[in-house]
Each structure stands twice: as structure tokens, then as C-alpha cells.
Amino acid sequence: MSDTEAPLGPTTWHRHLFARVERWPWLKSLEESVSAVSQPLYDRHRDNLVVELMHGGRWAGHSLHAALSDLPIGFWAGTVVLDALGKDEPDGRGGLDAAGTLSAAGLLAAAGTVATGFTDWTVSDGDDRRTGLFHGLLNLAGTALQGASLVARVNGHRRPAQVLGLASMAVTGAAGYVGGHLVQGKAVMVNRVATTTGPTRWVQAVEESDLPDGATAGVTVDGRQVMLHRSGDVVHAIDDLCSHAGALLSRGPVEDCVVTCPLHESKFDLRDGRIVRGPAHHPQPVLPTRIRNGWVEVRGSLPAARRKKN
Numbered sequence: 053m054s055d056t057e058a059p060l061g062p063t064t065w066h067r068h069l070f071a072r073v074e075r076w077p078w079l080k081s082l083e084e085s086v087s088a089v090s091q092p093l094y095d096r097h098r099d100n101l102v103v104e105l106m107h108g109g110r111w112a113g114h115s116l117h118a119a120l121s122d123l124p125i126g127f128w129a130g131t132v133v134l135d136a137l138g139k140d141e142p143d144g145r146g147g148l149d150a151a152g153t154l155s156a157a158g159l160l161a162a163a164g165t166v167a168t169g170f171t172d173w174t175v176s177d178g179d180d181r182r183t184g185l186f187h188g189l190l191n192l193a194g195t196a197l198q199g200a201s202l203v204a205r206v207n208g209h210r211r212p213a214q215v216l217g218l219a220s221m222a223v224t225g226a227a228g229y230v231g232g233h234l235v236q237g238k239a240v241m242v243n244r245v246a247t248t249t250g251p252t253r254w255v256q257a258v259e260e261s262d263l264p265d266g267a268t269a270g271v272t273v274d275g276r277q278v279m280l281h282r283s284g285d286v287v288h289a290i291d292d293l294c295s296h297a298g299a300l301l302s303r304g305p306v307e308d309c310v311v312t313c314p315l316h317e318s319k320f321d322l323r324d325g326r327i328v329r330g331p332a333h334h335p336q337p338v339l340p341t342r343i344r345n346g347w348v349e350v351r352g353s354l355p356a357a358r359r360k361k362n
């Protein structure tokens with residue numbers, strides 16, 4: 053059996069499903085059309101603090117969209133429960149009964165959820181971008197159904213309102229499943245350096261002469277990808293994989309000890325790893341460095357036992 057015929061390991065129905073979704077031609081062309089409009093807009097406003105706040109970024113520590121998305125789902129689930137228990141308006145007088153109030157609150161929350169989700173989507177890539185668009189389309193459909201349900205409810209059409217509300221909940225649940233796949237199945241918006249550790253001893257990374265003042269290098273030490281940057285006598289080292297989506301920071305420009313990610317242009321301070329500008333949510337881990345015998349050496353976190361002694 054040749055290498056290309058080697059089995060790829062166990063697969064699942066959901067992997068098959070999403071592989072199929074990512075190949076849909078209409079989704080691909082829609083993604084290209086939306087990107088043609090959204091990307092220049094995002095690029096023009098990426099320095100705006102409101103845009104960074106929409107990501108959640110360095111202030112929230114994770115995506116704002118993920119937190120907001122719980123609100124419409126919760127409100128609309130409440131509507132379905134009230135409908136099922138017959139606790140919505142029983143006499144057909146219409147108006148905003150308890151179920152209608154929850155429906156309307158969910159629609160208000162959905163506006164923020166859509167806006168933040170769209171902002172996050174603009175900094176996704178490749179297959180994830182198509183799956184993300186599918187997630188967004190399902191959410192828009194669920195929101196439209198909920199809007200129609202609310203209109204029917206306000207006009208006293210109780211049964212159609214219940215059916216539309218139930219359909220909205222089903223479609224929104226499917227959208228939530230796709231969103232879960234993006235985060236848990238594909239690690240979108242997940243901290244890519246959450247588990248990087250080591251090396252637990254000083255390791256030679258690069259010869260000092262190969263890293264002159266102002267130079268940047270990407271190296272691998274004990275399996276950990278590290279970005280080195282020399283500023284005078286000081287060598288800074290941070291994880292090379294960007295915490296946002298795993299691009300190699302050593303390929304980005306450095307100015308005043310701040311590196312710009314080449315993929316979505318998050319900025320990190322090399323001195324302490326802090327985020328200077330999102331969309332990244334998590335700072336870059338910093339590694340200690342030293343110069344010994346003509347070599348730049350780095351090490352990762354100290355073993356727990358030694359850390360206690362210090």
C-alpha cells in the first residue's frame with residue numbers, strides 16, 4: 053500500500069458532514085462575495101477600539117461572541133418552554149406576554165451576537181471560514197424565524213407563533229452545533245499556546261553570530277516553536293505560534309519590540325508577551341534567554357519542584 057493509500061484513521065458522521073459542507077460550491081462563492089465586501093471594511097477599521105472590543109480580545113480574555121450567543125438561545129428556549137406549558141397568552145389578545153417578551157429579548161441579544169460573530173468571522177481562514185459562514189447563515193435563518201414568530205405572537209396568531217418559535221429554536225440549535233464544531237473540532241478562537249511548556253533546561257537555540265542586532269529567527273527547541281528577536285544585548289523569546297490562530301510570528305515585522313502577526317495582524321510586545329492589539333485574546337508566553345559560549349540559549353517554564361524552591 054502506498055503512502056497516499058494509508059488509512060486516515062477513524063472518522064465520524066460529523067466529520068463527513070462538515071467536509072461536505074466545506075465543499076459546497078455555492079457556499080464557497082458566497083464566502084468570496086461576502087469577503088470581497090467585508091475584508092476591505094475590516095482592514096480599514098481594524099485599529100478601531102470598538103472593532104477590537106467586538107472580538108472580546110485582550111479585555112475579555114476570550115471571544116465576546118461565544119458569551120453573547122448564550123443569550124438568544126436561552127431566551128428562545130424559555131419561549132418554547134412557556135409555549136409548551138401553555139403559559140403564553142391563552143386568550144388570543146396578543147401583545148407581549150411572557151413568551152413574547154423572551155422572544156423579543158432574544159432578538160435584541162441576537163443583534164449583538166451577529167455583529168460580534170461577523171467580526172470574528174472576518175479573521176478566520178480557509179475551510180473554517182466556509183463553516184463559519186454556514187454557522188452564520190443558520191443563525192440568521194433562526195433569527196428570521198424568531199422575528200416572524202414574534203410578529204405572529206403580537207398579532208394574536210398563537211399557534212403559528214409557537215410553530216415558528218419551535219422552528220427557530222431547532223435551526224438555532226443546529227447553528228450552535230456548527231459553532232461548537234468550529235471551536236471544539238477545529239480549535240477556532242482557541243488559545244493555540246495554552247499548553248506549550250519546556251524546555252525544562254537551558255537549550256542552545258541559535259549561534260549568537262546568526263542573530264545580529266534587530267534580527268528575528270524562528271527556531272524549534274525541544275519540540276517547541278520559539279521566536280527570537282535581538283534588540284541590542286537583549287534577546288527576546290516568545291512562542292512562535294500566534295495564540296490567536298497559530299501563524300508564525302517570526303514571519304511578521306518587528307518594530308520597537310512589538311511584533312505584528314502576519315496573518316490577522318495582532319500585535320504582541322516581545323518584552324512581556326502582552327497583546328498590544330487584537331484580535332488575539334491571549335498573550336504570548338515569554339521564555340527566558342541567555343547568551344553562553346557564543347550561543348543564544350532559551351528555556352521554558354521551570355519544573356514545579358524547582359519553582360517552589362525559588
Ligand code: FES
Pocket residue numbers: 175294295296297298299313314315316317318330331332
Ligand atoms: S493568527 Fe490571527 S492574529 Fe495571529
